[in-house]
Amino acid sequence: MILDETIVALATPSGSGAIAVIRVSGPQSIEVVNSLFQSKSGKPLKDQSSHTLQLGKILDDQKIIDEVLVSVFKGKRSYTGEPSVEISCHGSPFIQQQLLQLLNRKGCRTAKPGEFTMRAFLNGKMDLSQAEAVADLIASDNEASHQIAMQQMRGGFANQLKDLRQQLLDFASLIELELDFSEEDVEFANRDQFQQLVTEIQTTLTQLIDSYAIGNVIKKGIPVAIVGEPNVGKSTLLNALLNEERAIVSDIAGTTRDTIEDELAIKGIGFRFIDTAGIRETDDEIEGLGIKKTFEKIEQSQLVIKLFDASLVKNNQSQLKHIVKEIDKIKSRFPNKPLIILANKSDNVSKATRDYIKQQLPEVKFISAKTKAGVETLKDKLVSYVDTGRLDNQDTIITNSRHYNSLLSALEEMNHVQDGLNAGLTGDLLAIDIRQALYHFGEITGEVTNDELLGNIFANFCIGK
Structure with a gap:
C-alpha cells in the first residue's frame, strides 16, 4: 500500500437510491475535488474550514455532472487520519460512475477492500482490534x-x-x-x-x-436444529417462529427432504433455525439422504428441539414409547447438547393424555405450532440457554x-x-x-x-x- 496515493470509492451500496456518497482520501484529496467543484459560495475547498459542508456543482470541463454536497476533513481530523472529502450526489448509477471515472482521470486510484479503514489503523486513528x-x-x-x-x-x-x-x-x-x-x-x-x-x-x-x-455463536447466530419424525409439524413450527411461510407444509410424510434454514432475533440474540428431514427408517433413497443430513445438522447445532405429535399418543400410547426411544437416541449420541422436547398439536389432546405424556417425559413442553400457543414460551426458553448476563453487564x-x-x-x-x-x-x-x-x-x-x-x-x- 502506498499511503501518499489518493484513493476513491463509493461508500454507499451500488444501485439506485436517493443519494450516494463517494469517499476520497489522501494527501491530494481536497485539491483534486476542488479542481472539479464549483461552490455556490465561490470559495475554494482549500479555504473552507474542516468538517464543513459546501453546496455546489461537479463539472467535467464545462459539463455539469451533478449538484452535490461536499464534506471537507482536513489534516488528521478524518476517519482515515489524512485529508479526506466525501461527495454526496444523487443516487443515479450513471452519476455515480461518471463521478468515479472523473476522479480516476484526475489521479485518484480506486480503493482496495478495507483500504480506508486500513489507513485509519496505519495512521493511528484506531488499533487493529477496533x-x-x-x-x-x-x-x-x-x-x-x-x-x-x-x-x-x-x-x-x-x-x-x-x-x-x-x-x-x-x-x-x-x-x-x-x-x-x-x-x-x-x-x-x-x-x-x-x-x-x-x-x-x-x-x-x-x-x-x-x-x-x-x-x-452470538456473532454468527446460534444454530438450532428442529428434529422429529415426518409430519409432526417441524415446518409449521419454523413458520410460527419466523412469523411467515418459509417452509413447505403438507400432510404428506417426508415433505421436507432437505434442510431449510432461516434466522430470527429473539430479545436481541440471533438464532439460526434448521428444519431437517425427519428421523425414521425409510427405503426412499432421497429421504434417506435427508435423514443422514439431520444428524449432521444436530452435530453442527448448539441447541436441539425434538418435536413430536401429541395427537398421535391419544389413540396409540405405544407411540410414546417409540418417541422416548428416539429422544434417548439423541441424548446418547449428543449428551452435551441442550435438548428441548416439545409435544406439538397439544390443542388436539385431552388433559389425561397430557398427564400421561408428562409422566413419561417430565421435561416436555406442550405447544401448538398451528395456533402458536406456547411459541413465546419456547422463545424465552431458547434465550435462557444464552449467557445474556455478560451483555447486560457490559463485560468484554x-x-x-x-x-x-x-x-x-x-x-x-x-x-x-x-x-x-x-x-x-x-x-x-x-x-x-x-x-x-x-x-x-x-x-x-x-x-x-x-x-x-x-x-x-x-x-x-x-x-x-
Whole structure:
C-alpha cells in the first residue's frame, strides 16, 4: 500500500437510491475535488474550514455532472487520519460512475477492500482490534452482535489489554535491567508484585478466552436444529417462529427432504433455525439422504428441539414409547447438547393424555405450532440457554478467532512465566517467556503485525470502508 496515493470509492451500496456518497482520501484529496467543484459560495475547498459542508456543482470541463454536497476533513481530523472529502450526489448509477471515472482521470486510484479503514489503523486513528470491529459492526444483524461490536470499537477490549501489556512491559524492563547487573545479584523487579500481576493477567486472559464460546455463536447466530419424525409439524413450527411461510407444509410424510434454514432475533440474540428431514427408517433413497443430513445438522447445532405429535399418543400410547426411544437416541449420541422436547398439536389432546405424556417425559413442553400457543414460551426458553448476563453487564466478549488464538498463546506464555516464578528461575529465563507473551498481546492490538496479516484482515471489508 502506498499511503501518499489518493484513493476513491463509493461508500454507499451500488444501485439506485436517493443519494450516494463517494469517499476520497489522501494527501491530494481536497485539491483534486476542488479542481472539479464549483461552490455556490465561490470559495475554494482549500479555504473552507474542516468538517464543513459546501453546496455546489461537479463539472467535467464545462459539463455539469451533478449538484452535490461536499464534506471537507482536513489534516488528521478524518476517519482515515489524512485529508479526506466525501461527495454526496444523487443516487443515479450513471452519476455515480461518471463521478468515479472523473476522479480516476484526475489521479485518484480506486480503493482496495478495507483500504480506508486500513489507513485509519496505519495512521493511528484506531488499533487493529477496533478496525476489525468496524467490519463486525457493518455485518451485525441483531442487538447482541451490534452491542459487542460497538463495545470493541470504543476500545474497551483494546484498552484492557493495553493496560495489562504496559504493566507487563514495565516489569520486563526492570527484569532486563537486572541482567546488566547480574554480577551484583540485585533485583529491581519486586517478585511479589510481579506475582500479583501475573495472576491478574492469567485471570483476565482466562475470562476473555471463556467468553469466546458465547461470543462466536452470538456473532454468527446460534444454530438450532428442529428434529422429529415426518409430519409432526417441524415446518409449521419454523413458520410460527419466523412469523411467515418459509417452509413447505403438507400432510404428506417426508415433505421436507432437505434442510431449510432461516434466522430470527429473539430479545436481541440471533438464532439460526434448521428444519431437517425427519428421523425414521425409510427405503426412499432421497429421504434417506435427508435423514443422514439431520444428524449432521444436530452435530453442527448448539441447541436441539425434538418435536413430536401429541395427537398421535391419544389413540396409540405405544407411540410414546417409540418417541422416548428416539429422544434417548439423541441424548446418547449428543449428551452435551441442550435438548428441548416439545409435544406439538397439544390443542388436539385431552388433559389425561397430557398427564400421561408428562409422566413419561417430565421435561416436555406442550405447544401448538398451528395456533402458536406456547411459541413465546419456547422463545424465552431458547434465550435462557444464552449467557445474556455478560451483555447486560457490559463485560468484554471475544468474537474474533484471531484474537482468541492470540489470547490462548499469551495465556500459555504467562503460565510459563508463572512456572518460572514458582521454580525461582533467573531473570534472563523469565524474560524469554515475557517477551513471547508481549508479542501475542501486540498481535491483537496491532503493535506487532505484518503485511500478510493486514491483507487477510482488510480483504474481507467492503471497498468503500
